[in-house]
Amino acid sequence: MKQLIVDLDDRSYPIYIGEGILDQISTFFRKHQINDQSPLMIITDDNIAPLYLKKVIVSLQESGYKVCEYIVPAGESSKSLSVLEKITGVALDAGLDRKSSIVALGGGVVGDLAGFVAASFMRGIPFIQIPTTILAHDSSVGGKVAVNHPKAKNIIGAFHQPQMVLYDTSTLRTLPEREIKAGLSELIKHGLIWDAKFAEWNQLNAEKLLALDSESLEYALYNGCKIKAHVVSEDERENGLRAILNFGHTIGHALEAVSQYNKLLHGEAIAIGMVGAAKLSVHLGYPQRIYKETKSVMKKYGLPIQIPNHLNVDEIMEAMLHDKKFSEGQVVFTILKDIGEAHIQRGISIDLIREIVENLRLEE
Amino acid sequence: MKQLIVDLDDRSYPIYIGEGILDQISTFFRKHQINDQSPLMIITDDNIAPLYLKKVIVSLQESGYKVCEYIVPAGESSKSLSVLEKITGVALDAGLDRKSSIVALGGGVVGDLAGFVAASFMRGIPFIQIPTTILAHDSSVGGKVAVNHPKAKNIIGAFHQPQMVLYDTSTLRTLPEREIKAGLSELIKHGLIWDAKFAEWNQLNAEKLLALDSESLEYALYNGCKIKAHVVSEDERENGLRAILNFGHTIGHALEAVSQYNKLLHGEAIAIGMVGAAKLSVHLGYPQRIYKETKSVMKKYGLPIQIPNHLNVDEIMEAMLHDKKFSEGQVVFTILKDIGEAHIQRGISIDLIREIVENLRLEE
Structure with a gap:
């Protein structure tokens, strides 16, 4: 224990x-x-x-x-x-x-x-x-x-x-298999935003975690909780740092909102969102490996990386702009400067986000 | 100002x-x-x-x-x-x-x-x-x-x-006259529980306050807020001291709960409740003047001091025992040790409270 x-x-x-x-x-x-x-x-x-x-x-x-x-x-x-x-x-x-x-x-x-x-x-x-x-x-x-x-x-x-x-x-x-995968999505997120070693461990232990190996689960849940706890301790009421936990959530929440039928699970939606945010990070000049590794870990865990075809880009953009995470009308995005290092970026152009979302429909 | x-x-x-x-x-x-x-x-x-x-x-x-x-x-x-x-x-x-x-x-x-x-x-x-x-x-x-x-x-x-x-x-x-009187009831309470001088000032200035004399109102509201603010500062989440603010409220809330028709206003109900709690204080051995002065100030402000005849004592007792102020089934009452000095008394017998309530029907 x-x-x-x-x-x-x-x-x-x-x-x-x-x-x-x-x-x-x-x-x-x-x-x-x-x-x-x-x-x-x-x-x-x-x-x-x-x-x-x-x-x-x-x-x-x-x-x-x-x-x-x-x-x-x-x-x-x-x-x-x-x-x-x-x-x-x-x-x-x-x-x-x-x-x-x-x-x-x-x-x-x-x-x-x-x-x-x-x-x-x-x-x-x-x-x-x-x-x-x-x-x-x-x-x-x-x-x-x-x-x-x-x-x-x-x-x-x-x-x-x-x-x-x-x-x-x-x-x-x-738990049903689909929920196990979706649940592991937030664990993967915690590695990506905070702890490169844990992110690497997650890359290497997909099989064990998906099989719910007891020791691996305990280790991963402990690390996931520890990272979350550390961030929350620094910023209990979500005034600053805590926003890094939203990595993948801006696009993810929008996908959840518009996928009324054939509903995406939260973990699936943010898996796609993380791939999008990783791509945005690269667009903003950060290393190519951010996108490569984010995409590869999602694939290892059998998580989706592509926006389903039946979802409409206009509706996704509309949902995103109504999200409560857009403080005072500013477009704020959590991106990665590197694996294990999240950053809150303000003032991103809506056109760039739209381009990312459109590309996410073609991801494979 | x-x-x-x-x-x-x-x-x-x-x-x-x-x-x-x-x-x-x-x-x-x-x-x-x-x-x-x-x-x-x-x-x-x-x-x-x-x-x-x-x-x-x-x-x-x-x-x-x-x-x-x-x-x-x-x-x-x-x-x-x-x-x-x-x-x-x-x-x-x-x-x-x-x-x-x-x-x-x-x-x-x-x-x-x-x-x-x-x-x-x-x-x-x-x-x-x-x-x-x-x-x-x-x-x-x-x-x-x-x-x-x-x-x-x-x-x-x-x-x-x-x-x-x-x-x-x-x-x-x-404000209608009845609401002015009822509103002043909590102001009077603040004097009784915390500040003998303000309690005396309230005895002497009933006429001015009831006429809404601007300077008197400002003085009284300032003192009422100051006392409440002081108590709240000491005990923001109501773990201890703040309970003294409930003076008159245990019986008062019960009266409000059972007076469905010919409803008592909150300030009226707690005026009666304060007279009851003052009487209880005297029963517990504290000075007679507590009861005398509490009753006299209520009369000066035209506030009721008697439980209306149409209310049933059994129902009042029942309502009181369901009040959330009774922590863990213990009967807790805010009483006065003297004018300006409140005290939280635990373990009071229900029979004594019933006797006080019955007497409050005969008060005049």
């Missing part, structure tokens, strides 16, 4: 990563003095509930915790204010108070939703993350929680740090 | 109190570097909009600000997640971004709602309070913002400090 601390002064918290952590869940709750006088609420979805919910509840109850649950339908549509209102009603009925904790058992959707329930219930109560996807290694570090508005994703939310993150790698075995 | 600073490290902010501040609104916005590149949104209600909205918008536009507006129906029912979702949609359409500010123009309902919009929009954007009621002197200090859930008031919210508070005492002239 590996452990790391996300260093945020009085909001610092530990992340535990390893095989079989769920079997010792109450030990971790006791160790971190999670209150046992007030009821806990576990929020999960209907994919995860049949797999792990009973185990978690029984283990916590046997250790003396009062536990209630709320199961949402799996998928993005559960990240809504109306679901938040329903959960809040159940929490009130169950007698949750200011010392109660909310436990998120699931992937990014459950983490974001449960995190915003915790951030807003009685103006903020403790929150514990139990991620069950690879992608959630990313969302469980940094405290960004939110629900969607019909007009925009993640637009209603908060910064709310968890008390701890319990990452049991054995839960990843039940 | 008077000015004070609410001291909260990097979240510190100024409160300006005086006659005619709204006439110079853009000067204050410029002075505090409110961003003029991103659009602002003014949130107000349909009582206040006809009085001041146009003036505020024109003044800001003339100074170069882009301004949009959202007018909610006056009253508590606007503090809902569905209204928040609608406002967020309008904000998105108007192009608000992370550097935009939300301006709350109105009383406590508008402040709480607009504050939570600002706290949650893109995970938190700047927020400016322009209170137009006496009661809002209280809610505009401390950063507590929230909306209601159908099952409980203020249960979904955040701590989100404003950038500044602009308090124009001339706006108070349009």
Whole structure:
């Protein structure tokens, strides 16, 4: 088992990563003095509930915790204010108070939703993350929680740090292959933006990671979380450095927004976005290898690198210009100066971005 | 004009109190570097909009600000997640971004709602309070913002400090008499819990304050804000000291909850609650004058001191025990050790509280 601390002064918290952590869940709750006088609420979805919910509840109850649950339908549509209102009603009925904790058992959707329930219930109560996807290694570090508005994703939310993150790698075995690949996309990103050695390791260990080899997963998740944690520690509220985490996301979010049918997964969309941002980096004068290696690592992990033909360039550009990452109307892009070295570039011409997007349709 | 600073490290902010501040609104916005590149949104209600909205918008536009507006129906029912979702949609359409500010123009309902919009929009954007009621002197200090859930008031919210508070005492002239009295109730509370001299001043100046004498109002609002600001500075997230601000609120909230018809105003309910808490203080062995003076000051301001006959004691007790202020099932009460000296008393017997409530029906 590996452990790391996300260093945020009085909001610092530990992340535990390893095989079989769920079997010792109450030990971790006791160790971190999670209150046992007030009821806990576990929020999960209907994919995860049949797999792990009973185990978690029984283990916590046997250790003396009062536990209630709320199961949402799996998928993005559960990240809504109306679901938040329903959960809040159940929490009130169950007698949750200011010392109660909310436990998120699931992937990014459950983490974001449960995190915003915790951030807003009685103006903020403790929150514990139990991620069950690879992608959630990313969302469980940094405290960004939110629900969607019909007009925009993640637009209603908060910064709310968890008390701890319990990452049991054995839960990843039940993921479908497509989600495994897509989840590894953010891990690859963390190497590319921050750590050339980890980026190289990712190039060399694709096979092991795709096979969910336990030791390799632990190593990669630990490094991914560590890089994210380091960036977040420097810039908790996303005023500067944190924007490097958006590498691949500007184009990626636009692709997600316009791919209503045959929907791209988040990790797939940002894989294409990273190839685009790498190409932009080369256009801006940085080394050719940035593009070459970014493209090659995506291919090794079976991730897409080409914008699907059915997507319309005008619509992609339109979606990109409405993204909340465009501060004050300025076009800001996270690029690489080299592998392992990200840079936030301002004032890029929209024509150049359009050219990159058009080229991404021809990538192979 | 008077000015004070609410001291909260990097979240510190100024409160300006005086006659005619709204006439110079853009000067204050410029002075505090409110961003003029991103659009602002003014949130107000349909009582206040006809009085001041146009003036505020024109003044800001003339100074170069882009301004949009959202007018909610006056009253508590606007503090809902569905209204928040609608406002967020309008904000998105108007192009608000992370550097935009939300301006709350109105009383406590508008402040709480607009504050939570600002706290949650893109995970938190700047927020400016322009209170137009006496009661809002209280809610505009401390950063507590929230909306209601159908099952409980203020249960979904955040701590989100404003950038500044602009308090124009001339706006108070349009308040109905009953609301003036009820608003002064929280001012009186601030004297009783913290400052014996201010408590005495309140005893002596009822007539002037009720007549909205400009100088007296400025003095009283300044002192009320100063006391609240001092308490909040010591305990921003309500872990300890801040609970003294709940003086009169435990019984008061219960009275508000059960008085569905012939509804008591917040200030009226807590006036009765303060008389009850003062009586409880005397029961616990503190000086008789606490009760005598609390009761006498309420009478001077024409505030109620007796629980209306149509309210049922069982229902009041039930409502009180469901209040979120009862941490972990313990009965906690803010009492006075003397005029100007509040104390948080734990472990009070429910029978004693019931006796106090029953006596409050006979008070005269």
